[in-house]
Amino acid sequence: MNTPVDRMRRGLILSACTAPLVAHASTWPSKPIRLVVPYSAGGSTDQLARAIEKSLTEQLGQPIVIDNKPGAGGAIGTELVARAPADGYTLVFGNSAPSGLVSLLRKVPYNVTADFQPISTVAFVPLALVGSASLPVRDFRDFLAYARAKEKGLNYGSVGTGSMAHLTGEYFNEVSGARMVHVPYTGGGALSLAVASGEVETGWFNPLDATALVASGKARYLAVATAQRFPALPDVPTVAELFPGFESAAWFGVLAPKGTPQDIVMRLNQAIANALKRPDVRKVIEDKMAQPRGTTPQEMAGIMKAELDHWGPIISKNNIQL
Known part of the structure; x- marks a missing residue:
């Protein structure tokens, strides 16, 4: 049936189903945000994550809690976030290895493109x-x-x-x-x-x-x-x-589980962009011999794809495996 009453009932059901998500997104964040660093404390990835921690906490009004989860070359902490609820409260501070190239080197229990929503890069470290x-x-x-x-x-x-x-x-x-x-x-x-x-x-x-x-x-x-x-x-x-076009740099940045509401993604992206405008944050990153640089979520996704396309043939040709 497609009577006005039926259409009204379907509309009420649809509203009831979508209301929790909209309400959740509009009130986010209402509790601390967990930022998983898939390496030990004190390393370069950990230091770069901590460079933006204070600014994000100030902007979002909730603590950013750094949670170091090392192991398996970064795959353990990265998988933890891939399996987390897509609610904006569990993020990963990833880099080119566990959040990108690892899938070309060995089997991992997550898909770097299907399981993650890029938020923004934070820094690039050249070789x-x-x-x-x-x-x-x-x-x-x-x-x-x-x-x-x-x-x-x-x-x-x-x-x-x-x-x-x-x-x-x-x-x-x-x-x-x-x-x-x-x-x-x-x-x-x-x-x-x-x-x-x-x-x-x-x-x-x-x-x-x-x-x-x-x-x-x-x-x-x-x-x-x-x-x-x-x-x-x-x-x-x-x-x-001497060899035009040669470039190699590792990116470091923030990703969320796939399906994270778009307004949360964009709020996080803007907060990171604001953090990277601060002279004190930029100095910390530059002191680590890194280049501070944020991106849109779409640009970060493009960087990740281009990285896979570039390194895939080199890995295959040289039979590099983990």
Whole structure:
């Protein structure tokens, strides 16, 4: 039947079904917001999350509670958020690894595109090529000639198989014609010691991890993987100066479970944008050798897709698996 009475009844039923969601979204937030960091406290991801914590708390009127959930390369904390209610009270401060590329490297119990709603990026951290002081080269051009001429190839270190540093090293081999051999380490500290001692000739680093190493005189920056020169290292050339288009940087940002109401998504996005306008927040991020940069949810989704499209063939060609 489709009488006026029937239509009125259907309308009342529909209103009753949708009212809780509308009411919830309009009153959000009414309690603390949990921001899961899928790594241990004190690491670069944790520090960047804490850089925006105070500003978000002030703007939203509820505490932002940082909850460190390390394990499985970030997958444990990330899965926790993927399975959380899509109500805006459980978010993840993710990055390129667990919230992006991991699905190309091994099976994980979540889908990075189907299970998450991007909110905004917060910062980008470029990769930098660092050479041991024992290398008989002084600049990037000399290094490239030396690497190409080395019959058995140089070694390059990373913070682990499947890391952004590893992928960047294989990407560099592909575009440069170098034949550098990958040597994985268990983290930035171990990699720094290996480069300092000459155990490996080079390494791809988060610049923050390389700062003390370079300052010690035991290594030097050879190049950075930004499109333009990195403001924190203005005298270091980019790889793109010799190989146009070469770029490698890890993003860090906030995601919510898929299905989070759009007005909550946009309120979070605006709060992050406001936080990134604050000089004190920007200074904290820049002191970590990162570039503060927010995006719209759509732009962040595009960055994630482009990342998967770019790194997928490199991972497949080099049979990189975790």
